[in-house]
Amino acid sequence: xxxxxxxxxxxxxxxxxxxxxxxxxxxxxxxxxxxxxxxxxxxxxxxxxxxxxxxxxxxxxxxxxxxxxxxxxxxxxxxxxxxxxxxxxxxxxxxxxxxxxxxxxxxxxxxxxxxxxxxxxxxxxxxxxxxxxxxxxxxxxxxxxxxxxxxxxxxxxxxxxxxxxxxxxxxxxxxxxxxxxxxxxxxxxxxxxxxxxxxxxxxxxxxxxxxxxxxxxxxxxxxxxxxxxxxxxxxxxxxxxxxxxx
Amino acid sequence: xxxxxxxxxxxxxxxxxxxxxxxxxxxxxxxxxxxxxxxxxxxxxxxxxxxxxxxxxxxxxxxxxxxxxxxxxxxxxxxxxxxxxxxxxxxxxxxxxxxxxxxxxxxxxxxxxxxxxxxxxxxxxxxxxxxxxxxxxxxxxxxxxxxxxxxxxxxxxxxxxxxxxxxxxxxxxxxxxxxxxxxxxxxxxxxxxxxxxxxxxxxxxxxxxxxxxxxxxxxxxxxxxxxxxxxxxxxxxxxxxxxxxxxxxxxxxxxxxxxxxxxxxxxxxxxxxxxxxxxxxxxxxxxxxxxxxxxxxxxxxxxxxxxxxxxxxxxxxxxxxxxxxxxxxxxxxxxxxxxxxxxxxxxxxxxxxxxxxx
Ligand SMILES: Cc1ncc(C[n+]2csc(CCOP(=O)(O)OP(=O)(O)O)c2C)c(N)n1
Ligand code: SF4
Ligand SMILES: [Mg+2]
Numbered sequence: 001x002x003x004x005x006x007x008x009x010x011x012x013x014x015x016x017x018x019x020x021x022x023x024x025x026x027x028x029x030x031x032x033x034x035x036x037x038x039x040x041x042x043x044x045x046x047x048x049x050x051x052x053x054x055x056x057x058x059x060x061x062x063x064x065x066x067x068x069x070x071x072x073x074x075x076x077x078x079x080x081x082x083x084x085x086x087x088x089x090x091x092x093x094x095x096x097x098x099x100x101x102x103x104x105x106x107x108x109x110x111x112x113x114x115x116x117x118x119x120x121x122x123x124x125x126x127x128x129x130x131x132x133x134x135x136x137x138x139x140x141x142x143x144x145x146x147x148x149x150x151x152x153x154x155x156x157x158x159x160x161x162x163x164x165x166x167x168x169x170x171x172x173x174x175x176x177x178x179x180x181x182x183x184x185x186x187x188x189x190x191x192x193x194x195x196x197x198x199x200x201x202x203x204x205x206x207x208x209x210x211x212x213x214x215x216x217x218x219x220x221x222x223x224x225x226x227x228x229x230x231x232x233x234x235x236x237x238x239x240x241x242x243x244x245x246x
Numbered sequence: 247x248x249x250x251x252x253x254x255x256x257x258x259x260x261x262x263x264x265x266x267x268x269x270x271x272x273x274x275x276x277x278x279x280x281x282x283x284x285x286x287x288x289x290x291x292x293x294x295x296x297x298x299x300x301x302x303x304x305x306x307x308x309x310x311x312x313x314x315x316x317x318x319x320x321x322x323x324x325x326x327x328x329x330x331x332x333x334x335x336x337x338x339x340x341x342x343x344x345x346x347x348x349x350x351x352x353x354x355x356x357x358x359x360x361x362x363x364x365x366x367x368x369x370x371x372x373x374x375x376x377x378x379x380x381x382x383x384x385x386x387x388x389x390x391x392x393x394x395x396x397x398x399x400x401x402x403x404x405x406x407x408x409x410x411x412x413x414x415x416x417x418x419x420x421x422x423x424x425x426x427x428x429x430x431x432x433x434x435x436x437x438x439x440x441x442x443x444x445x446x447x448x449x450x451x452x453x454x455x456x457x458x459x460x461x462x463x464x465x466x467x468x469x470x471x472x473x474x475x476x477x478x479x480x481x482x483x484x485x486x487x488x489x490x491x492x493x494x495x496x497x498x499x500x501x502x503x504x505x506x507x508x509x510x511x512x513x514x515x516x517x518x519x520x521x522x523x524x525x526x527x528x529x530x531x532x533x534x535x536x537x538x539x540x541x542x543x544x545x546x547x548x549x550x551x552x553x554x555x556x557x558x559x560x561x562x563x564x565x566x567x568x569x570x571x572x573x574x575x576x577x578x579x580x581x582x583x584x585x586x587x588x589x590x591x592x593x594x595x596x597x598x599x600x601x602x603x604x
Binding site for chain 2: 043045047049054057062063064068071074075078079080081083084087125146
């Protein structure tokens with residue numbers, strides 16, 4: 001009998017440490033499946049961030065290193081200088097990339113670094129227990145904005161795809177969401193495109209994946225999915241923000 | 247062929263690390279070492295290497311971490327405030343056991359301080375400002391030739407111990423010119439060689455076992471074992487890397503302790519004192535960590551004072567006192583802020599100290 005589904009070799013056969021309904025696991029899987037399908041698993045070097053996915057190297061079956069909080073794009077830039085022919089990616093949360101690591105990501109993008117960044121935007125500091133992130137929506141409750149984020153107190157959420165799209169350096173920028181099977185399939189296509197852009201030597205590729213954190217949003221997994229689809233995507237429109245033809 | 251040439255300190259330092267096998271440079275401009283990134287940007291591309299100007303010292307140290315984790319021989323240079331910004335990275339490099347060669351051409355502080363020479367980074371480089379239990383070997387050469395020899399060797403030491411290695415020079419050394427004998431260039435480590443030479447490095451090379459470079463160890467017993475392992479390495483380094491030069495310690499009335507350019511000044515002061523009938527000796531720590539405590543056991547019964555000559559408020563005194571163990575009074579002759587003592591000033595202050603301890 002022909003198997004209808006096999007688990008990708010890209011994920012190690014261990015259970016992840018992510019909470020029920022967390023889309024970190026989904027994001028890991030589509031990235032690793034894509035590398036597997038493209039025959040790139042043995043040629044890839046990944047950089048894990050600080051955040052809930054600091055342990056990504058325990059699940060992703062490629063050579064990996066971890067980076068200090070926010071510094072993954074600098075680390076990947078160093079790796080890229082040593083291994084110009086390999087596939088390099090960073091995997092970063094929104095606290096990691098859009099707050100403490102803003103300098104590194106903007107400069108890596110502006111330099112047109114030939115690696116891919118997967119940006120997991122769950123609008124919260126997951127690992128440290130649900131504090132406000134630069135991406136937390138106005139009105140959203142967090143442990144450092146218990147009555148909801150206000151513009152007066154904390155300013156406006158950062159739109160990273162839009163911001164990076166003002167630069168001439170990046171070759172490909174897309175925002176996707178992990179809120180439904182159809183959107184997950186679309187997300188996987190974007191991941192593939194990011195690697196294709198990198199392999200073609202076009203330069204920096206960036207995929208933002210809208211993600212859930214049911215634990216710190218205080219919602220059940222289905223409620224979290226619904227919120228992501230309705231509220232989060234309304235502020236962070238899905239779509240392609242840059243596409244230098246491959 | 248080795249060749250003797252007249253070179254400016256900063257350029258000689260850069261040439262020496264390239265000859266020592268470095269092919270990747272990451273840096274951010276800062277006086278008094280900006281000739282180094284300038285030199286690297288011109289030279290490295292010609293010699294099969296890569297130069298990358300970082301967006302900040304945070305960027306630079308983390309680029310060097312990525313380079314080292316990927317098996318490359320990386321180098322960064324900076325000066326005091328830039329080194330301060332790199333401290334988190336140094337802790338990560340040590341925790342994840344990633345080799346890199348660092349050069350600090352130090353200047354005055356605190357804060358932005360001045361661009362004039364200083365040695366007030368002693369505590370920063372020997373104690374480290376990063377978090378956790380870690381150590382970084384630090385070498386403080388006193389001549390351009392010695393700096394060249396140490397920088398040539400440093401990448402190899404870093405690789406041997408899988409740990410950063412730092413060379414501490416001061417702004418005077420960066421700017422002065424001296425004739426140097428440049429060593430024979432070491433062979434290139436190509437990206438194809440990396441999986442064989444550094445099997446632990448991440449290289450995406452399908453070499454069987456997957457590589458993971460990390461400092462995260464969430465289980466306490468695992469982290470404890472890792473830190474113990476690091477300290478076995480550091481104990482090894484303490485045995486192997488301690489370097490010191492002692493001069494005229496027998497029947498010295500006063501013993502100077504000084505590193506870097508201050509050791510040169512102390513030598514001048516020794517000659518002036520000798521001419522006045524006062525015998526002076528010198529302990530010149532070349533490695534600041536590991537500090538050469540044992541050298542202080544060689545101080546003779548005739549010695550009445552140990553005088554540290556420093557461009558800081560006496561940051562080395564703690565180590566000197568640990569070496570002297572209270573046997574002889576320990577005093578300080580210093581200038582700070584970019585001011586330099588003259589040898590005559592050192593002589594006069596030393597004579598005063600000798601009167602005080604009589
Ligand atoms: C220099 C430094 N500052 C702060 C922290 C604490 N810290 C760990 S993870 C994290 C936030 C992670 O949030 P995010 O990047 O959004 O990832 P998530 O957990 O939500 O996936 C913070 C602030 C740290 N590890 N290092
Ligand atoms: S805390 Fe949030 S981001 Fe972290 S694993 Fe749990 S659900 Fe996912
Ligand atoms: Mg987050």
